[in-house]
Amino acid sequence: MTLPPLSQHILRQLELQPDKNYLTPHELIGLRHYVGSLADRIRAYRQLREREMKLIQELVDQLPDEVQTETTALEQSIKQTILILRYAALGMLVDDANLGRRRLEGWLPTMIEVYKTQPVDELLHRSLNQQLPRLLTESQMAMLKPPLEAAQKLLQADKD
């Protein structure tokens, strides 16, 4: 199976080769669309950055007791959740849905296997996905979703 090519951040998506040609109308529309949403992306990013710690702590506090006692798996899973959220946030900021996937795909599945984090990951990400819409507006959520989902997919890929 060949994976689809992984997209790049916004400036890489453009052919920066003025010796060949001007940017195409299609590329300019994309760029304008991106610039138009940039203020909103920055607000969402800032919101996530400021609320990260509190948000994750809330997710952890809601976990059932039996999960709380598996400290090693829990701590690793928390780190993974933070990483995924950070990559998703940055992916949203620079319009690169696959940033997290590119950086984490060769690594995350191994960590899940070594630290047996899958059950905790599942719980944490289920409540993360429920909590995020409370922090962000609908349009911000729509921009965060693609990079978040692309990174979260890696959590299920370990059984392949």
Add this chain to the structure above:
Amino acid sequence: MVIVSDLFTDASISANYFATDVYVHGTLELGLLENRRGERLLALPDTLLRAIYTGLDNETGQASMLVLYNCGRWWGKNFYTRFCEELTDYYNRPVSSLALLEFEQALQQCWLTHGWGQISLDADYREDGFLILRIRGSAFIDYAPKLERPVGFLETGALQAFFSELSGETLHCVQTACESLGAEENCFILGIQERLTMAEMGVEQGLSHDEIMRQLVPSSL
């Protein structure tokens, strides 16, 4: 009770250190390629690699295999030091505390990012005292002169030195399958020298990797 803020005291959380798009940097206007610690990397032209093989063969003939193998040992030994230094600094804990799979992942990603191909570790024969390493897409083997035997001399030396340093034992390495001979991947067996004599004889006789393994570990039948 896990307090999340305790988990990131320095606000950094370790991830995939050797990830390709963050590991390789460059100050290209100065003509420098660097890794993420600012240490110099070089892009090795394939023509230079071929030229080294040809030059060695012209000057030293048969001995070039041994020269390459020894170069590989130096490479492996220094590569081990650098690899561990980088991981220790990044993870802030000794490499020996990493799980085997974590270690393997880092090695795989490192190999990949440097463009040396895909390496994997097979610990199935660990109990019997052997470790199998497989490498796919090796440039060093692709450009080596074709012989009627495996030609991964550089990697044989490098793996031997790397894993000797890692295990603290003097290990030996024998390549038993080679992409240059049509194998899907290059196989290397690591173990102590006396126990690998049979593997070396097997390679001379042109036996396959599986046949050699059956001789080394008869119970694996």
